[in-house]
Amino acid sequence: MPKCTRWVAAGRQMLAYALVAWGASAAAQHSALPDTISKVKPSVVIVGSYNPTAAPRFSLRGTGFVVGSGNWVVSNAHVLQAPGSAPPQGQLVVQVRTGPETFQTRAARVLDKDVFHDLTLLQIDGPPVPALSLADSDRVKEGQELAFMGFPIGGALGFSSVTHRAMVSSITQARLPSAQSGQLNERAIRGLREGNFQIFQLDATAYPGNSGGPLFDPVSGEVVGVVNMVMLKGARESALSQPSGISYAIPARHVREMMARQRP
Template sequence: MNIFTNGRLLFALVLVCYSTFSWADLVTTIAKIKPSIVAVGSYHPTGSPRSVFSGTGFVVGDGSLVVTNYHVVPSDLNPAKREQLVIFVGRGSKPKVYDATVIASDRIHDLAVLKIKGVKLTPLRLGNDNAVQEGQSVAFTGYPIGAVLGLYAATHTGIISAITPIATPQISSTQLTPQMLKQLRKPYQVFQLDATAYPGNSGSPVYDTETGHVIGVINKVFIQGSREAAISNPSGISYAIPIRYAKALLQ
């Protein structure tokens, strides 16, 4: 057997091991994650449309709590018109709708915890983001383009490409926005991902592909605005807020 045959055999063995181990684990993990993914939005009994999608959330705790981004929570609801914060549960164009209330919020880290009324769902386990390393394989599941095509949660995979400050000083003071200045006063680190997230993904859980433990929360708008405001053509870089801040909020 020559060196080329040996090389092909080794490559085949590596490919088989990778296919039967990593992807099989991810398939199993996604199946466990999906029942805990919900859509966050509002319901207007007399509106057109009645249901409005805002972003993604995921179930934690005793099954009646949802973690999402603060900016995902509708801020202009009109009680007089019976407009209500809700979560959408299920798959397809006719999900179940449940009322929800905000019970805790953290504007600095753009996080919110919602309390669901009338149902308890399967919660996700929260991991330890102190152990997260650059190069680690992760996935996130949510609704990248909202409810346009119905609620079909999609999963994106990638790695932690960098652990980086939420905002960085700019070359010129004219490039600094009020949001960037605020973040520079109270800096904290976030996870930069090489997977593509879209606005509807905001609030999606970022999790370890093998264990399914949540290590972060996708944030498409808030962090990108802090880091990339000086870029004339915003990049496709995605970011996530470490789960430690959601844990603190839950307490």
């Protein structure tokens, strides 16, 4: 057999092996996801506000997830108050799952708010809740298959967590909208001076209510990012009627940094 023919044959064989390996990996991820969802679900919570004189008394702001020893909740800073909007009325609370369709309301307070990366860390009262582990988000690659979980469309579908598959279509530089002057602190100002940071672009549709939810590995359940925003085609209302299919997530490395600031 001529040498060039042998090279072609060897190349085809290597390609066939690669395709088989890729197919096996994809199949493993798909088969593992149902079990991973069951493992992740108890740690994904609803962030909202409670006002005993309002109707309804509870108002959903977004999603969060439990980390650390079980009394810390990660979410987006804009879930607490979107830039340019009035502060939500009522007490900040988190609803944690106590059964398949039941939740318990816990009082919450803000431990840290990283406006530049649009992250917040909350402390919740009560016994510890199962926590999620953080993966090394610097190891995430473009084309990687992930999943995210949250409570989309402000509870219009009922307070049932929803899971979406997502591929990392790009790891790109992004600058989030700057905070109002009243929200700026020394760390936020320093971050704005330092410039942009990397963000995960996903080929998936997130909706209002998904903000703050975990982006996780479909096999291990480890969190690699925090769902942050969805690209809109027009006005905010178009997120429901004309979803772009493009969403973004903050890498988990910034969550790890925020948690580290709370430890002596």
